[in-house]
Amino acid sequence: MARIIMEEIVEALDKNFTRVLKVVVDEAAPGNTADEKTIMRIFRSRLERGFGHWEYVPDRCVDARD
Numbered sequence: 001m002a003r004i005i006m007e008e009i010v011e012a013l014d015k016n017f018t019r020v021l022k023v024v025v026d027e028a029a030p031g032n033t034a035d036e037k038t039i040m041r042i043f044r045s046r047l048e049r050g051f052g053h054w055e056y057v058p059d060r061c062v063d064a065r066d
Contacts, residue, residue: 002062003054006047014040 010017021043022036 001056002059004057004062005053006051006055007044010044010047017043 018036018040021039022034025032025034025039
């Protein structure tokens with residue numbers, strides 16, 4: 001199995017994660033007033049608490065080629 005650092009994965013995909021999380025929150029809670037930055041800040045803090053530094057994922061989830 002491969003290992004990944006969740007926090008760095010999210011950071012690498014930051015723009016897409018931020019946009020998608022806002023859409024999810026808007027869909028789940030119409031009329032909310034949370035902005036993208038707040039949602040992402042909360043998401044990152046929850047990641048830090050919810051995952052270890054390294055997380056194992058199946059090898060099929062990782063392609064090391066550029």
